[in-house]
Amino acid sequence: MNLAQSLDSVSGLECRWDTDLTNFSTFRMRSQGDLIIVKTEAALAVLLRTLKSAARSWRMLGWGANQVLAPQESDLLIQLDFTHDSEILSVARDEYDLPASVGLNLLTTHAIKFGTKGWEALTGIPASLGGAIFMNAGTALGEIGAIVKRVRLMNSDGLIREEIITPQSFKYRKNTFVQKDEVIIGAVLFHHGLDVSLPDKIRKYQEYRRQTQPLATKNCGCVFKNAAPARQAGRLIDLTGLKGLTVGALRVSHKHANFMENAGGAAATDFLEITRLINQQMNLHWGVAFELEVKAV
Numbered sequence: 001m002n003l004a005q006s007l008d009s010v011s012g013l014e015c016r017w018d019t020d021l022t023n024f025s026t027f028r029m030r031s032q033g034d035l036i037i038v039k040t041e042a043a044l045a046v047l048l049r050t051l052k053s054a055a056r057s058w059r060m061l062g063w064g065a066n067q068v069l070a071p072q073e074s075d076l077l078i079q080l081d082f083t084h085d086s087e088i089l090s091v092a093r094d095e096y097d098l099p100a101s102v103g104l105n106l107l108t109t110h111a112i113k114f115g116t117k118g119w120e121a122l123t124g125i126p127a128s129l130g131g132a133i134f135m136n137a138g139t140a141l142g143e144i145g146a147i148v149k150r151v152r153l154m155n156s157d158g159l160i161r162e163e164i165i166t167p168q169s170f171k172y173r174k175n176t177f178v179q180k181d182e183v184i185i186g187a188v189l190f191h192h193g194l195d196v197s198l199p200d201k202i203r204k205y206q207e208y209r210r211q212t213q214p215l216a217t218k219n220c221g222c223v224f225k226n227a228a229p230a231r232q233a234g235r236l237i238d239l240t241g242l243k244g245l246t247v248g249a250l251r252v253s254h255k256h257a258n259f260m261e262n263a264g265g266a267a268a269t270d271f272l273e274i275t276r277l278i279n280q281q282m283n284l285h286w287g288v289a290f291e292l293e294v295k296a297v
């Protein structure tokens with residue numbers, strides 16, 4: 001039996017074989033491949049066990065806000081679409097048990113309403129909760145790691161474990177606890193008290209981001225990790241005069257030099273070329289090469 005025959009009839013799985021994936025990342029890179037949208041934990045367990053026995057490679061796709069998809073994806077992509085009880089975010093509470101597919105925008109809306117301290121760190125980050133935890137997403141106002149208490153994970157045998165978060169669980173833009181072939185399926189969040197000034201702080205930061213980032217364009221957020229506070233990628237790319245540098249349909253943003261904008265139709269090959277050119281110039285002018293923050297296969 002092939003994969004499609006094994007998986008098409010599994011309840012809770014929406015299988016899209018050899019489909020157009022272009023609209024599944026915020027960067028909108030041209031891409032084609034297999035995608036399975038998963039509605040329940042039980043269906044995820046069946047899927048992971050089946051993929052393991054078929055030796056098929058896969059990876060997780062959240063909102064695709066930090067991924068450069070390949071023209072032809074060889075990994076099967078898995079996206080979670082678990083339902084969540086909207087009651088959970090309707091009042092301020094000590095703990096919030098949420099599925100990994102919840103969007104951070106809902107968490108920011110909650111923080112604006114109730115002033116949940118620590119949650120301001122998530123302002124403006126387009127992400128699913130699972131993708132944000134995997135990346136330890138954060139802003140100048142903090143990181144998601146500071147408001148995560150426990151994380152639930154499923155392994156490739158469909159077994160579930162819980163990770164208790166400690167100060168060692170997160171580093172800059174990464175976690176230290178998700179093992180190979182594990183999926184974050186949910187997390188328990190908390191806050192550091194309620195703060196009436198928080199909504200104002202969040203709104204101001206949202207405005208600041210609108211002014212400084214090309215949010216209306218097709219992009220993947222910051223492309224490079226900062227090497228050090230004094231070696232910020234955006235600043236050095238700007239100082240080198242590379243704003244506006246274009247390869248195919250990809251351009252270094254005029255608004256923020258660590259962002260790249262896809263005018264439409266760009267492919268991962270354009271991305272590899274433009275990042276290679278930038279790092280060549282960085283090496284020449286500053287003796288530094290920036291590591292990618294975005295995940296590019």
Ligand SMILES: Cc1cc2nc3c(=O)[nH]c(=O)nc-3n(C[C@H](O)[C@H](O)[C@H](O)COP(=O)(O)OP(=O)(O)OC[C@H]3O[C@@H](n4cnc5c(N)ncnc54)[C@H](O)[C@@H]3O)c2cc1C
Nearest residue numbers: 060062063064065066127128130131132134137138184221
């Ligand atoms: C306009 C814009 C602004 C941005 N601003 C910021 C910012 O201020 N700060 C910041 O940190 N980031 C920022 N980003 C990047 C991006 O939003 C974050 O990296 C975010 O965490 C990605 O979440 P995602 O759900 O889209 O995950 P994806 O990009 O789809 O995946 C990211 C990684 O997580 C893995 N993953 C996803 N879901 C799971 C899961 N359930 N279990 C296990 N692994 C999983 C994926 O396999 C991949 O390796 C920005 C992006 C854009 C487009």
